[in-house]
Amino acid sequence: MINVVTIGQFVPGDSLLHRLDPRTKIICVIATAIAVFVVVKWYEFVLLSGFVFLSMILTGIPARLFLKGLFSIWLLLVVTFLLQALLTPGEVLFGLGFLKVTREGLMGGGQIFVRLALLILIAFLLTLTTSPVNLTAGLESILAPLKRVGVPTHELAMMMTIALRFVPTLLNEADKVTKAQRSRGAGFSSGGTMSRVKGLLPLFVPLIAGALRSAEELAVAMESRCYRGGANRTRMKSMALGVPDYVTMSITFAVLALSVWLRYT
Numbered sequence: 334m335i336n337v338v339t340i341g342q343f344v345p346g347d348s349l350l351h352r353l354d355p356r357t358k359i360i361c362v363i364a365t366a367i368a369v370f371v372v373v374k375w376y377e378f379v380l381l382s383g384f385v386f387l388s389m390i391l392t393g394i395p396a397r398l399f400l401k402g403l404f405s406i407w408l409l410l411v412v413t414f415l416l417q418a419l420l421t422p423g424e425v426l427f428g429l430g431f432l433k434v435t436r437e438g439l440m441g442g443g444q445i446f447v448r449l450a451l452l453i454l455i456a457f458l459l460t461l462t463t464s465p466v467n468l469t470a471g472l473e474s475i476l477a478p479l480k481r482v483g484v485p486t487h488e489l490a491m492m493m494t495i496a497l498r499f500v501p502t503l504l505n506e507a508d509k510v511t512k513a514q515r516s517r518g519a520g521f522s523s524g525g526t527m528s529r530v531k532g533l534l535p536l537f538v539p540l541i542a543g544a545l546r547s548a549e550e551l552a553v554a555m556e557s558r559c560y561r562g563g564a565n566r567t568r569m570k571s572m573a574l575g576v577p578d579y580v581t582m583s584i585t586f587a588v589l590a591l592s593v594w595l596r597y598t
């Protein structure tokens with residue numbers, strides 16, 4: 334098993350965020366993501382980061398789990414920062430040969446780095462505190478108006494949830510295949526760049542085969558339980574917004590409004 338938390342995993346709990354209506358969490362995640370792209374000044378990033386970190390504390394989930402999940406994409410964050418720092422024209426701070434690091438590049442790279450990190454943490458906040466069933470129900474409820482124009486909202490919500498939940502499944506499958514290949518003498522960390530890339534090719538066939546097998550098993554399990562989509566489907570627990578949901582959405586939209594106000598004043 335991969336010893337990191339990934340987007341798509343659910344950690345059961347009884348925290349404030351766990352008890353919120355899934356629709357509230359989805360709406361708040363979207364609003365916070367918009368705020369991430371609105372802010373541009375360093376103190377705006379500090380305020381928004383504080384809001385996200387406070388939300389992480391309210392989940393009751395250890396911070397190390399969030400950090401492990403964030404560390405799993407460190408390469409993407411670092412590469413994005415370096416590309417922005419090296420390819421953005423502007424005032425040159427220092428250089429090495431044809432590579433020039435500019436002030437504008439460092440500032441832009443830092444902003445993109447923080448934005449990506451915050452977006453990943455926001456996604457973790459949703460998936461770690463929302464079960465697959467509740468996430469599907471929340472998405473279906475939010476997309477319900479589209480049903481009037483013939484959009485299969487339940488099937489669409491189910492596909493989105495299954496795709497999200499397949500992320501840890503694929504990572505676990507990749508971990509198993511990698512360990513099996515290494516036990517047979519395969520090397521993935523030796524040689525040059527091209528040799529390493531070629532060494533990864535034998536992973537793809539068993540990985541794809543394992544993914545297809547998992548998808549088939551899921552399809553058989555759903556069919557054996559007489560799954561027929563959302564038509565005439567009832568729920569054991571009905572969703573209803575409470576005072577905590579309205580308070581949470583009010584605070585989140587206040588943060589979004591403050592971000593927009595700081596950006597354009």
